[in-house]
Amino acid sequence: MPSTLALVVNHAFISHFPMSFEYFISQRFLRVKQKEAFVSLITFLSIAGVAVGVMALIVVIAVMSGAEIDIRDRILGIQSHMVLMHYGEPITDVDAVINRVEDTENVVAATPLVHTQAMLRSSSGIAGAIIRGIDPESAGKVTETLDKIASSLTPTLQTGNPSTLQATPRIVLGKGLAMKLTAAKGDVIYMISSGAITGSEGNLPTRKRFVVADIFSSGMHEYDQTMAYIHIRTAQEMLRLNDGVNLIAIRLEAIFEAKETAERINAKLGFPFWVRDWMQMNQNLFSALKLQKAVMFIILTLIVLVAAFNIASALIMMVMEKTRGIAILKTMGATNRSLIKIFVYGGLTIGAVGTILGVCLGSILCAILKQYHFIELPEDVYYFTTLPVMLEPSDVLIIASATLVLCFLASLYPAIKASRLNPVDGIRYG
Numbered sequence: 001m002p003s004t005l006a007l008v009v010n011h012a013f014i015s016h017f018p019m020s021f022e023y024f025i026s027q028r029f030l031r032v033k034q035k036e037a038f039v040s041l042i043t044f045l046s047i048a049g050v051a052v053g054v055m056a057l058i059v060v061i062a063v064m065s066g067a068e069i070d071i072r073d074r075i076l077g078i079q080s081h082m083v084l085m086h087y088g089e090p091i092t093d094v095d096a097v098i099n100r101v102e103d104t105e106n107v108v109a110a111t112p113l114v115h116t117q118a119m120l121r122s123s124s125g126i127a128g129a130i131i132r133g134i135d136p137e138s139a140g141k142v143t144e145t146l147d148k149i150a151s152s153l154t155p156t157l158q159t160g161n162p163s164t165l166q167a168t169p170r171i172v173l174g175k176g177l178a179m180k181l182t183a184a185k186g187d188v189i190y191m192i193s194s195g196a197i198t199g200s201e202g203n204l205p206t207r208k209r210f211v212v213a214d215i216f217s218s219g220m221h222e223y224d225q226t227m228a229y230i231h232i233r234t235a236q237e238m239l240r241l242n243d244g245v246n247l248i249a250i251r252l253e254a255i256f257e258a259k260e261t262a263e264r265i266n267a268k269l270g271f272p273f274w275v276r277d278w279m280q281m282n283q284n285l286f287s288a289l290k291l292q293k294a295v296m297f298i299i300l301t302l303i304v305l306v307a308a309f310n311i312a313s314a315l316i317m318m319v320m321e322k323t324r325g326i327a328i329l330k331t332m333g334a335t336n337r338s339l340i341k342i343f344v345y346g347g348l349t350i351g352a353v354g355t356i357l358g359v360c361l362g363s364i365l366c367a368i369l370k371q372y373h374f375i376e377l378p379e380d381v382y383y384f385t386t387l388p389v390m391l392e393p394s395d396v397l398i399i400a401s402a403t404l405v406l407c408f409l410a411s412l413y414p415a416i417k418a419s420r421l422n423p424v425d426g427i428r429y430g
Contacts, residue, residue: 020341025329025342042310042313042314043314043350045310046307046310046311046313046314046350046354047350047354048307048354049303049304049306049310049354050307050308050311050350050351050353050354050357050358050403050407051354051355051357051358051361052303052307052358053300053301053303053304053306053307053358053403054304054354054355054358054359054362054399054403055357055358055359055361055362055365056300056303056362057297057300057301057303057304057358057362058358058359058362058363058365058366058391058395058396058399059362059365059366059369060296060300061293061296061297061395061399062362062366062389062390062391062392062395063369063387063388063389064289064292064293064296065390065391065392065395066387066388066389066390067289067388068286068289068290068293069388069390070388071220071285071289072286074218074219074220075220075278075282075285076143076255076278077143077144077145077218077219078143078145078220078227079143079278079281079282080143080249080250080251080278081250081251081252081255081258081277081278082249082250082258082261082262082265082275082276082277082278083113083247083248083249083250083275083276083281084097084101084110084247084248084250084265084269084273084274084275085246085247085248085273085274085275085276086246086272086273086274087272087273087274088272090241090244090245090246091112091244091246091247091248092242092243092244094112094243094244094245094248097248097269097273098110098111098112098248100268100269101248101250101265101269104261104264104265104268105261105264106252106253106254106257106260106261106264107250107251107252107253107261107265108141108252108253109138109141109142109250109251110138110142110248110249110250110251111134111135111138111139111141111142111248111249112135112138112232112245112247112248112249113132113133113134113245113246113247113248113249114131114132114133114232114235114236114239114241114245114246114247115130115131115132115133115246115247116130116131116133116235116238116239116246117129117130117131118131118191118192118193118228119191119192120173120177120181120189120190120191120192120228121190121191121192122181122182122183122187122188122189122190123187123188124181124182125180125181125182126181127177127180127181128226129173129177129226129227129228130226130227130228131193131228131229131230131235132227132228132229132230132235133229133230133231133232133233133234133235133236133245134146134149134150134230134231134232135150135232136150136151136153136231137150139249141251142249142251143249143251145216145218146229148214148216149172149214149216149229152170152172152213152214153170153172153213153229153231168188168209168210168211169208169210169211169230169231169234170210170211170212170213170230170231171189171191171210171211171212171213171228171229171230172212172213172214172215172216172228172229172230173212173214173215173216173228174215174216174217174218174223174224174225174226174227174228175215175217175224176221176224176225176226177224177225177226177227177228178212178215180225183212184212184215185212185213185214185215186211186212187211187212188209188210188211188212189209189210189211189212190208190209190210191207191208191209191210191238192205192206192207193205193206193208193238193239206238208234208238210230216229232245250265250275255278258277258278258279259277259279261277262275262276262277297399301402301406304402304406305406307354308351308406308407308409309410311347311350311351311407311410311411312347312411312413312414314350315343315346315347315410315414315415316413316414316417318343318346318414319343319414319417319418319421327421330421336419336420337419339418339419339421340412340415340416340418340419341415342415342418343414343415343418344408344411344412344415347407347408347410347411347414347415348404348407348408348411350407351403351404351406351407351408351410351411352404352407354403355400355403355404355407358403359396359399359400362391362396363391366389366391369387369389370389373385373386373387375387
């Protein structure tokens, strides 16, 4: 009864979805008999090998894609999408330049910045730092992390007189930098700046007293250990820039159109202005991440390659087991091309089943890793505390395509070997 039902279902399937002669024979060859259990085992191991390889590739590439996106978001959370600079001297007509920049297509907002290096000293520590003077009114529009920092710096100005700075201006330190200085919120620290004052003995550094208004954490150790923020007017006063700035930070609507936007800004403002985008400023980091992703893809593809060799072994064993059947097919008029197709279809069937299983298992594992953060990473070593997972359809498509190509190549030798079989020898010795 079951066999009769299977024949009826198979007939109905073929009548509605007609298949080629070669594909039909290849599927018949894959249904081994009990005495061909060894061939069945090799076929099963081939499918399992392809599935494991595809699953490993999908999970690893998804984790590396998630790491790249996570690091990019962290960097762009503390760093602007683009910066506008001026060769040789500060930008003086700040408001006019910002208005022209904001009128450019793809530009959302712009804010002035003063960027310098200084030495910070507390009662129990000393450390070098990168100092950024920001405008609390517009900084948050350009960089999300600066919202809270800007609110901490706003009380720097006296109430009722926004042009006068308090006697003790405020400073916001990165978490790592505060640990180096052993400074806490409310502590007093001193800044020794490279902004020089000309005296009788030459150029002298400036020294200013600050109170720690807040401590921020961006999630990037390099930034947290070196960055400090002060009010832009305090920075201008220390560097004697008057109303000038040395940077204008820019936020974009489409971050991957930064190169085209930079060209438009350069064409609008001309020399001596020049623009650097986020990809140029972090080129080494993102190039390293892309290289690691490519290397991991190549290394893990070796797992699929081993499985492809198993497919070749399974097909070679199948050719040996089906020698008489191949000979009969040739005597009935089957061409060499048809026999090649039969065994290539068989190899692709094994590869397709393994690929589908691998994609399903890999996608399920990625979803579990994304939902349940049971793998914890040390915060002082990595940028993140759990595995970031981002499964992109393009990566899955590339992995599946590469796997099927390897399975196709592995099927060629057994298929060609089968097509060259002498039908007389096949019937005699098969």
